[in-house]
Amino acid sequence: MNLNRSANLFILIFSPFLIVAQISYPKTVKIPKINIYHSIDIVDNYQWLENTETQEVKDWVNQQNKISKKYLNRLVKSNSTKGSMKEFTHRHMQYDDITLPKRNRNYYYRIMYPGENSPKAIYYSKGNYDSYQKLVSANSISGKDQIVFTNLIPSEDDRFLAYQYNRNGSDWKEIKIVQMKKRHYFKETLRHTISSEIYWFGQGFFYKKYPFDSTQGRRIFPEIMYHKLGTEQNEDLKIFNVKSEEETLQIYGTARQSLFIIKKSNPRTNKFSYYYIRPKNTSFDFKPLFIDIKYDMQILRYEADTVIALTEINNKNFLISFPITTPKKWALLSPSYDGAVLTDFEVMDTKIVTSFQTETSSIIAVTDHKGEILGELVTPEGLSVSNLKYSKDTDNFYFKLSSYTIPPVTCQLDLNNYTFKYLGKVEVSFNAKNYKFIRKKFKSHDGTEVPLFIVYKDSLNKNGDTPFLLKTYGGYGVIAKPTFNPGAIYFIENGGAFAYVHVRGGGEFGNEWREQGKKLNKKNSILDFSGAAEHLISEGYTKPKKIAAMGGSHGGLIVAAAIIEKPEIFGTAVIDVGVLDMLRFERSVIGSTYTNLNEFGSVKNEEEFKNLYSYSPYHNLDATINYPSMLIMTGSHDTRVPPHHSYKFAAKLQSGTKQKNPILLWSQNETGHFGANEYNAIYEELAFTYSFLLQELQK
Numbered sequence: 086m087n088l089n090r091s092a093n094l095f096i097l098i099f100s101p102f103l104i105v106a107q108i109s110y111p112k113t114v115k116i117p118k119i120n121i122y123h124s125i126d127i128v129d130n131y132q133w134l135e136n137t138e139t140q141e142v143k144d145w146v147n148q149q150n151k152i153s154k155k156y157l158n159r160l161v162k163s164n165s166t167k168g169s170m171k172e173f174t175h176r177h178m179q180y181d182d183i184t185l186p187k188r189n190r191n192y193y194y195r196i197m198y199p200g201e202n203s204p205k206a207i208y209y210s211k212g213n214y215d216s217y218q219k220l221v222s223a224n225s226i227s228g229k230d231q232i233v234f235t236n237l238i239p240s241e242d243d244r245f246l247a248y249q250y251n252r253n254g255s256d257w258k259e260i261k262i263v264q265m266k267k268r269h270y271f272k273e274t275l276r277h278t279i280s281s282e283i284y285w286f287g288q289g290f291f292y293k294k295y296p297f298d299s300t301q302g303r304r305i306f307p308e309i310m311y312h313k314l315g316t317e318q319n320e321d322l323k324i325f326n327v328k329s330e331e332e333t334l335q336i337y338g339t340a341r342q343s344l345f346i347i348k349k350s351n352p353r354t355n356k357f358s359y360y361y362i363r364p365k366n367t368s369f370d371f372k373p374l375f376i377d378i379k380y381d382m383q384i385l386r387y388e389a390d391t392v393i394a395l396t397e398i399n400n401k402n403f404l405i406s407f408p409i410t411t412p413k414k415w416a417l418l419s420p421s422y423d424g425a426v427l428t429d430f431e432v433m434d435t436k437i438v439t440s441f442q443t444e445t446s447s448i449i450a451v452t453d454h455k456g457e458i459l460g461e462l463v464t465p466e467g468l469s470v471s472n473l474k475y476s477k478d479t480d481n482f483y484f485k486l487s488s489y490t491i492p493p494v495t496c497q498l499d500l501n502n503y504t505f506k507y508l509g510k511v512e513v514s515f516n517a518k519n520y521k522f523i524r525k526k527f528k529s530h531d532g533t534e535v536p537l538f539i540v541y542k543d544s545l546n547k548n549g550d551t552p553f554l555l556k557t558y559g560g561y562g563v564i565a566k567p568t569f570n571p572g573a574i575y576f577i578e579n580g581g582a583f584a585y586v587h588v589r590g591g592g593e594f595g596n597e598w599r600e601q602g603k604k605l606n607k608k609n610s611i612l613d614f615s616g617a618a619e620h621l622i623s624e625g626y627t628k629p630k631k632i633a634a635m636g637g638s639h640g641g642l643i644v645a646a647a648i649i650e651k652p653e654i655f656g657t658a659v660i661d662v663g664v665l666d667m668l669r670f671e672r673s674v675i676g677s678t679y680t681n682l683n684e685f686g687s688v689k690n691e692e693e694f695k696n697l698y699s700y701s702p703y704h705n706l707d708a709t710i711n712y713p714s715m716l717i718m719t720g721s722h723d724t725r726v727p728p729h730h731s732y733k734f735a736a737k738l739q740s741g742t743k744q745k746n747p748i749l750l751w752s753q754n755e756t757g758h759f760g761a762n763e764y765n766a767i768y769e770e771l772a773f774t775y776s777f778l779l780q781e782l783q784k
Contacts, residue, residue: 108156108747111148113736122668123691127704134732135669137721146721146732146752153716153749157773160780166575166772172514173571173578191243192265194220196234201764207234207248209265221248221263221270231755233762236281238290241340245314247283247290253722254757256675260292262314275318279304284338284345286364289313291324291336291345303677305330309347311369324369325349325360331679337384344387344409347371352679357381361409374412386432393418393432393454400596402427404437406454418456422448426564426592431473431482436500438482440470442566442593444524444536449484451503460503467522469566483508488567489540489583490520490574515574519543527620530612533589533601537617540573541582547625552581552656552782553632555617559588559610560639561684562599572775576633579779584621588613588643604686605696615647618654630656630713633778637661638726638758639684645702645734652712657746657781659774661718662758665730667701668694673727703730706737714746714781716774720756728752749777 115130134142161167193210195217204224208217223232235258236249246265251258260275260283277294284291289312296306309325312318325347327334335348342364349358357378360371382394385404393406404419418437419427425441425448436459441448447470451460464470464486471493472485482500485493486507495508519542526534545551554576558565565587573583587593590602590610602610618632632655636644641663648655668688670676686693698704706712715738719731735750751773753761761770 108152110152110739110748111145113145113740115740120668122688122694122698127668127698129733131733131736132669134736135727135729137727137729137732142732146750149735149750150752150754153751156747156749157716157751157777160776161769161772164776164780166776167768169575169578170571170768170771170775173574192239192246193217194237194239194246196237198764204232204763205234207237209246220246220268221261223250226250226261227252231762236283238281238283238285240285240290241342245285247285249278249281249283251757253755254720254759254762255722256724256757271314273312273315273317275312275321280335282336284336284342286311286338286342286345291338293334293336303330303674307334309334309336322369325371339387344392345371346374346384346392348382348384350381352683355379363409374409385430388434391454393437395427395430397596404430404432404439416456418452418454420450420452420456420458424594426595428469428564428566429471429473431475433475433477438473438475438498440473440484442469442564444594447486449498449503449505451500462498462503462505467567469568471566471568487569489522489538489570489585490517490577492569515578520577521545525620527616529609529616531609533609533613535589535613535616536587536593537620538567538585538587539582540577540584542577545582545626549622549625549628549631551627551631552576552779553618553621553627554581554583554635554778555586555614555621555632556583556635556640557586557588557610557614557643558636558638558640559586559590559602559613559643561590561680562592562596563639564592572771575771575775576779581633581779581782582626584617586614586617588617590639603684604693607685607696608700610643611646611650611700614643615651615654618647618651622654629654631782632656633782634658635661635774635778636663639664641665641726642667642702646700646705648713648715649702649705649707650700652710655713656784657714657778659716659718659778660731660734661760661774662720662723662726663702663717663730663734664726665701665734666703667697668704670726670730675725703734703737706734706741708741709743710741711743711745712738712741712748714748714777716749716751716777718751718753718760718770718774720753720758720760722755723758725758746781 116133118129118132120127120129136142195208196205199206206219207221209220210217226232230252232250234250238247245262247260247262249258249260256279258278262271280293282293291311293307294310295304306327308323311322311324331351331353333350338345344363346359346361358376359374361374362371380396382396384394386393390409391406392409395404401421403417405415406418407415419439422441425443428442429440431438437452439450446466447464449462452458468486468488470484474483482498484496486496487493496505497508498505522540525537529535577583588610589598592599621627634644634655641660644658645660645663645665648658664670671687688694717731717735719728721728735748738748761767
């Protein structure tokens with residue numbers, strides 16, 4: 086054998102190990118800061134990293150990025166990971182799901198990539214699905230910031246399009262308007278918005294904004310405004326506001342501009358008030374509809390003096406209707422199925438289509454406007470339904486089916502015999518027929534049975550040799566559905582298996598399941614996740630150190646906390662925009678909102694503080710433990726989970742006296758909570774993530 090070739094092969098195979106040995110982390114100074122909670126002194130050596138705009142922190146982050154990207158680029162290059170990701174993804178990312186044909190079908194709007202190295206742009210087509218022209222590019226708004234389009238709202242008469250976007254991934258958004266016929270781009274820019282509540286009326290629209298200084302403070306005192314085209318934002322008319330920082334506002338409108346409803350909520354008291362107008366002129370005098378009721382409704386449609394809404398009754402979501410003149414006369418419009426949760430709906434003139442998710446599959450139900458079931462169908466096992474959409478011009482109904490290994494496939498539902506057919510298929514570079522899945526339940530620490538969804542290729546042996554990728558989210562009552570993941574395909578194609586853990590706190594199994602994983606019960610979610618890893622080991626599928634864990638945002642918290650508590654069973658992890666410092670989270674703009682305080686609790690309450698302290702990943706790190714290797718990812722402009730959570734967590738891990746496994750911090754520049762948003766940047770993110778996980782499990 087050629088000795089030079091042998092030497093080169095040795096270097097190629099073992100170069101990642103040499104990289105580990107050569108990692109020299111940036112010097113991170115310790116500046117002790119004492120925080121006192123309920124007479125308990127807690128020292129924080131890295132609190133200075135919370136000042137992310139200082140040059141010291143920026144320099145430190147740049148040094149971390151330099152080390153991490155060098156390490157990750159070598160892995161990606163040696164394994165050709167980026168090319169594999171493109172093959173597995175194929176055309177899946179070419180278009181967004183935002184396709185907004187107007188009701189009279191003059192225009193179709195789409196957000197899509199002009200090319201691999203370009204940010205998404207807004208395109209339009211007049212009466213043709215296939216031929217699109219560029220309408221608004223990201224560079225026309227800013228050549229410096231990364232512009233991400235998030236919402237398109239055409240006027241009823243097709244004359245105008247309002248489009249919403251953010252800068253660098255921030256939750257804060259701006260609104261601009263274009264006149265379609267003459268391509269006249271209005272000069273005004275509406276700022277200080279977050280939600281997508283934009284409803285046209287006359288020569289303008291209603292929208293929700295926050296006070297001018299809110300970008301630097303808490304999201305309180307929202308206002309419903311009316312903007313008239315061609316005027317500056319400071320001339321907008323204030324329609325409705327709140328007087329308490331605990332109250333929130335939402336506005337709903339109908340496409341035909343026949344009804345507008347404002348909802349005022351106080352989530353702490355669980356009271357909701359609704360006000361409405363049926364405008365005939367420019368008078369915006371909203372009248373009371375319901376005052377201080379306990380039902381939180383989402384208004385969907387208004388027709389023939391009847392309102393259709395979504396609300397929760399006895400811990401389950403239902404579609405309801407009520408006359409605007411006698412609003413207390415409610416009627417149920419959607420069915421209920423045991424063990425199923427409502428996930429989507431589409432209201433048409435005479436029929437309503439709803440979708441439900443069960444443990445094994447999805448259900449599609451069709452009812453009339455009196456709630457009578459006209460037809461039902463059950464999808465193939467392991468597939469989830471999304472994007473219910475009715476095309477009024479063709480009288481066709483569409484939806485998408487997908488799974489962890491199947492990209493979304495468009496299907497057509499026959500509204501007469503209630504069957505469906507696939508409209509073509511998505512071409513991919515792997516054989517999806519070789520993929521199989523099993524659903525299992527295991528007993529968690531308290532005896533609760535927790536569902537586990539496992540995907541693998543060909544066969545799954547109980548010889549302990551299979552690398553496993555475990556993922557979860559499990560918070561805020563979010564319903565986790567099987568969705569296509571090219572990274573999971575890459576992991577499986579390289580000899581692994583993928584598993585999603587339905588930990589308590591998610592919304593998949595109703596409100597009780599959600600309650601068992603929030604506030605003082607949050608540790609259930611963490612122990613459910615580590616319990617899944619222990620179950621896979623005890624069943625012989627894999628062994629300790631052959632399990633990779635992955636989670637983002639709330640899922641990042643669960644993964645990090647599980648690894649800190651039981652590091653011996655995990656081999657590696659990717660923690661993406663994780664909530665990692667539970668004691669100081671509520672000091673941030675988002676952490677202080679009712680949504681998050683209701684999810685985690687508050688350090689101001691002694692019992693809740695002790696619970697937060699008991700599982701906070703940052704505070705429970707032990708300097709004498711060599712934790713599994715971790716890639717800690719964040720976005721430099723993340724306003725939802727501030728990047729300093731990841732900075733502090735990485736710094737404390739790297740300083741551990743026994744820490745030998747690599748701890749990499751990657752802060753993506755000019756991105757927010759949802760990571761990369763440009764074509765090639767998304768592939769880079771996928772390649773970095775999954776090449777790191779596979780490489781670390783091979784050690």
